[in-house]
Amino acid sequence: MNNLGRTAVFLAGASALALASSAFAQTNPPESPPAGDTVETTVEAVVVTGSRVIRNGDASPSPVTVVQTDDVLRAAPGSLAEALNVLPVFAGSRGAGVNPTSTGSVGAGNASANQLNLRNIGANRTLILLDGLRVPPTLLNGVVDVDLIPQMLVQRVDTVTGGVSAVYGSDAVTGVVNYIVDKKFNGLKMLAQTGVSQQGDGEKIDVGLAAGTRFANGRGHVEASYEYRDEKGIAYRSDRDWMDVWGVAGAGTAANPYVLYSDLRQAGFPFGGLITSGVLSGQTFGANGTLRAFVPGTATGSSALQVGGDGGYYDSSLLAPMKGHQLFGRVDYDLTDTVHGYMQVGGNLKTNANYSDYVRLTNVTLSATNAFLAPAYQAQLAGANQSTFRLSELMSSGGRLEARSKSRQWIYMGGLNGALGDYKWGLDFTHGQTRLGTTLANNLNNQRLAAALDAVVDPSSNKIVCNIALTNPSLAQGCAPLNVFGPTAASAEAIDYIFQETHYTARTVMDSVSGHIDGSPFSTWAGPVGLALSGEWRKLSFESASDAGPADVVNCTGIRYNCTAGSALWTQTFAGSPKVSQTVREAALEADVPLLKDLPLMRALSVNGAARFTSYDTSGDYWTWKLGLDWRLNDTVRLRATRSRDIRAPTLYELFAPVNSVPVSTQDLLTTLSPTVASVDLSNPDLKAEIGDTATLGVVWSPIPRFSVALDAYHITVKDAVTQVNGATAAYQRACYDSGGTSPFCALQDRLNGYADKSASNVVQRWYTKYYNIAQVETWGADLEVNYAATAFDRPASLRFLAAFQPHVYYRQPGVTTTDQGGVAFGPLGAAAGPSLRLTALARFQPIENLTVDVMQRWRDDMKLGGDPSQIWANNRIASFATTSLTLTYAADTRAGRTDFFLNIQNLFDADPPPGAYALNGTRAGLRDGYAIGDDVMGRYFTIGARLKL
Template sequence: MPDRANRGVDMRLKGWLCLSCATMGLAAPAMAQEAKVSDQAIVVTGSRVIKNGNSSPTPLTVVSTQDIAAVQPTTIADGLNLLPVFSSPRNQYANPNGGVAGGAGGNAAANQLNLRNMGSVRNLILFDGHRVPSTSVNNIVDVDMIPQMLLQRVETVTGGVSAVYGSDAVTGVVNFITDRKFNGLKMQAQGGLSTYGDGAQYNAGLAWGKKLGERAHFEMSYEYRKDEGVSARSSRPWFRQQSVQGGGTAANPYQLFSDIRINNLPFGGAITSGALAGNYFASNGVLSPSAAGTATGSSCCTVGGTGGYYDSSLKAKLESHQLFGRLDYELGEGLNFYVSGLFNNKKNEQFITPPVTSNLTMGASNAFLASSYQNTLAAAGQSTFLFSKLFSQAPRLNPQAESEQFWVNLGLDGKLGAWDWSVAYSNSASRLSTTLHNNVNNQKLAAALDAVTNSSGQAVCYASTVNSAYAGCAPLNLFGPSSASQAALDYITGDTHLRAMTKMQDISGSLSGSPFKTWAGDVNVALSGEWRLTSYASTSDALPTTMANCTGLRYNCSANTVLWQNTYAARSRVSNTVGEVAVEAKVPLLKDLPFADALDVTGALRYTSYRTSGQYWTWKLGIDWHLSDKLRFRATRSRDIRAPTLDDLYAPSSIASLQNRDELTKITPGLDAGTSPVAGYSGGNPNLRAEVGNTLTAGLVWKPANTFSLALDGYRIKISDAITSIQGYNPTIQNACYASGGTSPYCALQSRPLGYSNTSAANLVTAWYSTVINIAEIETWGADLEANWATKLAKMPASFRFMASWQPHIYYRTPALVTIDQAGAAFGTNGLQASPKWRLTAFARFKPTDRVTVDIMERWRSAMKHSTDPTQVWVNNHVAPFATTNLNVAWKPRNGLGDAEIFLNVQNLFNAAPPATAFFGASTIPGQFGGFAIGDDPIGRYFTAGVRLKM
């Protein structure tokens, strides 16, 4: 029998790639796709010594980009997120986040991959085997930067491989692989629209490749993508201002309500103190009695009533340009040079909240207040009153994030005797420019609110009469739903900016070969080393330390008033360097025995030294046992790390105005009458260590026939010293403090005047604090199943694929806090998203004629709870299961233009609406956050038509 280690890419590898991994295509088409791959040298993702995917002890998912596009013709990330191993991604559908930075390290709509729902920071992204530079300060890659026109396949390792690739590969690796031998011309164009007539998408691209002489090959691609997004949640019939209200106790349980309104924030504004309290401006200038609506158990909100609500983006806008090029040149026999480069420009834009004005001090003789109301206040001896409003007439906060990535990668590879060697250098920069349109200037707002009548009977700003700096002030009339002038709106709002630059330089090298043989075959060994420098710096023109100048301002300005309502701190350049060396080996132990067709053991060991966070050893052991050609068993055990990011270590100190409920006094600052928002302080922690993951995988692959296969793999991942954000305003953190009577270390995350047992209004919290620490432990386990069957229906090819992920537990353990099992939860604290215990995806492909192909995909997730916190009491803590169906019909016409394909794709064929759910910690912002679980489809039925051409 020939030596298995030297077989190369044979038909069994093709069968493995096609039938034993999660290739999204169907068996026959996928096998044809992999036949093309066989012409190239295969290096299996997750190892430097395994050349045959059929011998990998680690579960490996392979998807062809052609098959991804057949069921989800949008972005590559959208297609990958159909696979059950990925869960709850942050993307264009993610809940919008406020602030000039837009969340997610600067772009709340970044397309991120999340393996096992343990966070995008814990899986590593590669491009042709090289580490992809992060696109944000939090070290997460927006995979929209990956050029798609020349992508051939995506390989995903669903297990820890830090010993092979270094930090971040705790839950796995996603490797995007290009077709480096593409010759010819490829073009595509497509457009799409939702069944509601919105969310238009356009995509066009071309790729060209050619062999230059006998030694060189060049290829390049360009792609343009535009997605208009959906700018309002109210555009969907299922949107009903869903929000969780209550206190989570037996006396006041949490409950999901619809049509939630914020009591003291009506669109026309409400007077919240004095003789006119309890009235609001239902129409411009005219007061009406407030209607409270139906109580919900939360002081902030009611069902119905005269209060206002938010209406944020449902899907962020996207526009991008991608350029990619690669040159390969054979310098001599066994010596090759390559250089590749990419440029990506991407814009995301979304709409969040209109300005919120809570308990503002207004003069009783305000020029816009009717004389009858002025007389009432004068009779009561009031010179001022408090006023609150959800300012829906003003434009919503509108963060626009523009990111540009530059990446150049060059290298040499060749042979040194029987050894293969390679060296590579990459240099990258990611520039993120975030503009927050419609940010409110607090100083100008204070000036514009204080309107007086001049000698000509006109309303003017009081400040303009005493300070020439306010000569351009336009007085603001808040008394009514549409009472403000455009001049006043323009005066109080402006654009603020964050500029951030992340850079990475990387030098790597490897040497691999077979130094000797055992009785079972060649021993393969690989030595590798890497040095990496990353840096980050940012500038901001809306600093949290820039205070308003209160000279000439009578109300709503103090020494503690920040100039802009939404701020982001700047950061001088910070950097980190890491050096790594590693060794990996594959040792054949048995061959051609009755109980072992082949038995191989693999191992890897890596030493990593970070300038900032210390030195670490990582390792991995694996076994691959081919009992026969039909049955194999595999298992791995690894120790992996994730080093703290530059943001974890050096995030600048910042301050924000928070309206989170104080669980001790039961008051919501800024929303309850007579209160103002509370300052929230946050920053990085330079004393962080790396978190350590321990992973075990074990499984089998059964292939009784060439037309059928089944793979089943179990896993267990346990992460210690997990880096987590501890937020003082988090209800769970608060309650841990109060239960201790003030002795808990979590009490240091808040400030209040009268200790931690006084529940009176006089003891309202005065500040919240947030930090990042190595404190948590995360543990999960589960199993992945895949079955594939190729057959014929009416003598025409057909194939079926079924994939399932079962993840019954995701434990988050934090000292002095109750353990949270996030599995089966729609929302959780610290940004945790939907974690259904069962995720199923099924594909079917039929070819009724040789020119027509029909693809059907069905995706289903199990029922969940709104929250799985065991300390909480709920009314109907249930989120229904959800399923969607995609249909694609492709037709290849007979023509002389080469290989052409015209397709029509329908996503969410039956227009399924996502079950209602919301986050219990977002009760005060109905319509901004929540309403559906991340991962569910909120857009509805969507049509895409297009053409693809290859010559």
């Protein structure tokens, strides 16, 4: 039985369970009524996302999930991106609660950007639309930070869970998310809300204003909105007691399996400094600069990690703070009775921040006469004829690496549309520009560190100064000597000297002109045939600049210790990029053909098809297509199916990104050591588009008014998938070593003595990551959506239930073991959690006239910690997790208008997420992980607010 067949079996069982109970219902297309309305409210037919010719969502062969903005924000107040992620079809989305990173490829310049990810196979395979038009990318990797969409005037969001590249172009491999603006809003609405966690942190403030009115006797309409959001975040992982420095140690072998530990410490790296050579070896500095014996923790399967003891640990941010302004304005005007024009602008001005690494000093050389060292210890070193000694330390006193990402995102749209006889046409122009500036505070200047570590007494002033200030004053650069003998010994002047701010700025611009014409040129006996012809020209450009590039090297003149000529000046580097561009030309034809109607078991039967030709000046020419079937057996049952071929072209960053490097401490499986070495990112100009093949099969059952059930199976295969292959990943390391050095993956690491020498002298010198068209991604599963709107005790009530079943996400590459990220919590290159079963239930009840109660229940099943079958774990499991949310809304009619006062409690029962970590992140205890991305880390959270509508 093939995968789609197995899924169909699952659907049959799930359907039986769903139909056995009248408590569950689906929204395809019925919608739950907002607070204060009655369930008799009908929903207008809409132009369905996923097609240019189908005018009613009931006739769509593609599964479409529709959410009204007011509904989803009532259940989860805050940003619309966070609210959408309650839908189970999204998995692996990134946002504020992710692992902190700097400007590396995972963060794409802003590690805390809100990125929507359908099916957990990459946000870059989910296309973001605004009123059916492509939204320009905002991040380095071509992904859209959806905070760009001003949400005060977004009426609804349509999510198509199937490939639609033939309709919308590249990137729509797993589907599209289409934000629909309320273009006819008249009146005034305001929002004010604030929230805080039960622990007193994570404060949020959100205020917004939107207004709209007609003018010119109704021929014109203008609307605008503004929203301000301030989220304080959670600055330290230690601010939650369940976050107990979790990490994984071991080698993943039968003899030394991976084990999840808490209370981990960095072996040999205390906060106060550990002497690692000579007569004083094995002693650590206390707060007053005095030495005592270092107390090691309990050994683990990784030499770099211990449980407890005097070792230090990282304490990175848990939720990234954010402050932003969203702006939107739109003008519509009927130029004639048949021609309509519009112009609109949307902007998002925001700043995110996250906090990650402390600086780690690894066996730095210090003078035995260092001016900060107590005379008694200097005497002991002199008595042992030691002129120098070595020291290792985790420098918590210097502060954490802070990445502040300042985004300036603007999207301008304008166009004409109208009627030409029985045909409708449209012409649209889009200009998007993003300026993403990332400031790295506390970036270590290695040259200054080497100079500051060499502290001596100036004989002329009897003050402690840097040695270079005496030997080569012209290169001293205001050097302030650094005291590393104790957790808080360093002076503020020394910290300011060795740490500096560095800056990286990227600019992305997209211009697009698109047009379409659609109508019905003729009819069959079953109804009119719909045709749509569309075309688009698009140009995307990218450029960046940096003041801390990998070509910046140290000048060791006058520096005695810890300086190697030609080595990197900065601990964190990011190279600038000259301007590169990509031009795309596309043309598409879509048809919807009714075949039969009003026959036994054939109330209506229609087919939908689309074909698109796409030409990239960087990646070549491609055809995409889609076929769909909509079969309405009777008034209660319909079947739908699609088959599509889709593409995702490589982004400019994947093709032309400059060489970039960041320090990492991944375990070297050949020598079992965990050195801190550079990880170098490489682009690949020879990439071609990846090809997606998608099939869906579904059934919709609506036996009574306001009750419906939809079940849809899907199977997606992506061939020639563009994958960033990281040479440090365990699977690629093993493939290299097992081949004796002949595997192409051996080119992704540097060593001095080949691949047979396992001694410490042959430890890895550098890792590389590079993009290749070598992967195949395959996933399959099913979505269940049920909606029921009725009355309970003669009062309005509704229930919506959504489920996503996705047992497998296979990643296949030549020469390495196939990994399965389905039902797995952690993976390489920042892979996020993908539970195999995700459930969300939304219930609403109006017990009295003006009071509405909303309850949301979310649940995911348990997962594996790692998806590599070659890894051996002591316990490869992270427990299931559930949260409950409650909203009380009171609608009051005042002179000012209708005002909804609300209280929302997220995570009502204050559930703590179960602990977990990624196997290869364990060499930096407390820096990342600790929980599965997507789980709630805030705990019980209270939001109060008011919505006013005039």
